[in-house]
Amino acid sequence: MIRMISKYWWVFTLRGFVAIAFGLAILLRPTLSLHELVLLFGFFVLIDGGLTIFSFIEREDDQGGWALLVEGIVGLAVCLIVLVGSNLGSKLWPRIAAVMLVYYIAGWAMLTGLFKTIAAIRLRKEIQGEWILGLCGMISIFFGPALFFHAGSGALAAARWIGIFGLVLGIFLIFLSLKLRGMGSDLQKN
Numbered sequence: 001m002i003r004m005i006s007k008y009w010w011v012f013t014l015r016g017f018v019a020i021a022f023g024l025a026i027l028l029r030p031t032l033s034l035h036e037l038v039l040l041f042g043f044f045v046l047i048d049g050g051l052t053i054f055s056f057i058e059r060e061d062d063q064g065g066w067a068l069l070v071e072g073i074v075g076l077a078v079c080l081i082v083l084v085g086s087n088l089g090s091k092l093w094p095r096i097a098a099v100m101l102v103y104y105i106a107g108w109a110m111l112t113g114l115f116k117t118i119a120a121i122r123l124r125k126e127i128q129g130e131w132i133l134g135l136c137g138m139i140s141i142f143f144g145p146a147l148f149f150h151a152g153s154g155a156l157a158a159a160r161w162i163g164i165f166g167l168v169l170g171i172f173l174i175f176l177s178l179k180l181r182g183m184g185s186d187l188q189k190n
Helices: 002-007 009-027 034-057 066-092 094-123 130-153 159-189
Strands: none
Touching (some): 066 094, 094 130, 130 159
């Protein structure tokens, strides 16, 4: 499994840059509308979920792929729910749509965090630095409940937290990708 992960280190890099771009787009836009936040988050989980499923498809072994597949499917499902549900809901009940968006983001963060943590535990005997992926997962898991506490104020009030989460997640994913790239180079030398 480690050969596959280190071979596709660049997928983690792309996921990291997408997360950072998502976080910066939110933080640098103080007059962000609910519609813009929905589109940004939908685009973010679409790309992240798609890249995660790509990692599952390209794996070269028969083990350890289910967490990648489920994480990717969760991302794509949340993308559809957010883009369709929030856009429809914002026309009918804007306040409820804003609160539901926070719940979607929080649930997505906790589920994907769980799968990142599971992957880190499974990889602990194969790679050094698996703690980066585990920490990334734990940050996601703890971010979800923090968002739930802000759900009543709506997505726009919680946007700063969502933007910071995107930045932190992106930084950890890029750091992990560089670690995996180095491991891939070491594997090719051996």
